[in-house]
Amino acid sequence: MLGFGADRLRADMNRLLALLFHQGILDEQFLQLQQLQDESSPNFVSEVVNIYFQESERLLKNLRALLIERELTDYKKMGNHLNQLMGSSSSIGANRVRNVCIAFRANSEQNNRAGCLGTLEVLEHEYCYLKSKLHELFQIEQQRVLGAGVRYPMHQN
């Protein structure tokens, strides 16, 4: 039943995953997520990742707003946001994003505004890259699934 196309798509997905692991974008926690996905919860990974996207974008927006505030930069609040972002990144296996959060948090603990601005740039960049790669992953997965004739609910990304 699996055609040549489906095999190639699966290979594409594995290749992309391997690359992401190699680059440290993702770590083994992402594999744990995939293992939790099954027939009873067939969209588990994309559901979790979509929640992650929403939450991360909210936190990043808040971080930028806090840093733009020159007069009274609320480093404590920044730290709270960072802890949240760190925790959720760790929970989905977003390894590099989590590591940048750690560096960011160090700057914030030292009340180093310039340092914070720099790491925020890096963080936003890392997040964007992660998001685009995960979208790619989900697109391949969707194509593969459709090609195999299985009907899963479509997910808008």
Added chain:
Amino acid sequence: MGSSVAAMGMVSDSKFHVLAVDDSVIDRKLIERLLKTSSFQVTTVDSGSKALEFLGYDPGNNSIPYVSPSHHHHHHHHHHHHHHHHHHQEVDVNLVITDYCMPGMTGYDLLKKIKGSKALRNIPVVIMSSENVPARINRCLEEGAEEFFLKPVRLSDVNRLKPHMLKTKLKCDKPERTEEDEPDSGSQPQAPEQQHHEQHEQHEQHEHGQEELRSQPQSQQVPTPPQDQDQDRLQSVPVLPTPQQEQEQLQLLQPTPPQQSNNNKRKAMEDGLSPDRTRPRYSGITTMV
């Protein structure tokens, strides 16, 4: 008691019920999936105060919960796995797993409240944290937490939960107590007024313990098959543990090497088990039925 309920085809009352507490949406989703994969019934809340509310915690009344005399006979069929019952401390939660860092009430605060409540203190509590701080870990264990999991929590962590839930059930099965059944004797002396509450617990949870033990050889991720037959068999014959059951039980209660030292409790548990294997932990059956 249970046999008539089972014969009526009641489903899903046999699962352990875990209350998961975490302020992070993602972590709640994750822990819920992990727990459901392990065939637990799950309720998630986003704060310690909501957890206490769900548990029916009554700060002003630290006595035993009210249980109507007819409750023993009604047993499961008016039991509420999914609803909030605020009027009585009718707790149907077999384990609480909570994040440490939460705004407002921390997981540690929640742990203290649970362990400080006569009605709730027998519920095993597990703490999760993204930070590996030994002082924090020790403090939680000393306060009575069964385990401390580092996040991200994995299936292998969740697989460690069942023995704690079983231990509590089995402990409640024995009206009389000796030292070897007091793994947590230091912090939680069993007061006489607990008898009533525990008999209530032991009555409704006793079957759970039996069913869970019988299903143990199967993978924990496979939903257990209907166990009506087991229940019937259980009720009609006073059972002494067969060697196989004992071994299963030992397997369950045998602690796997902990991530952090929590040796006092475990050691006491091991000591209690080994010299007295023939001692019927199922003695509750004959006294109850």
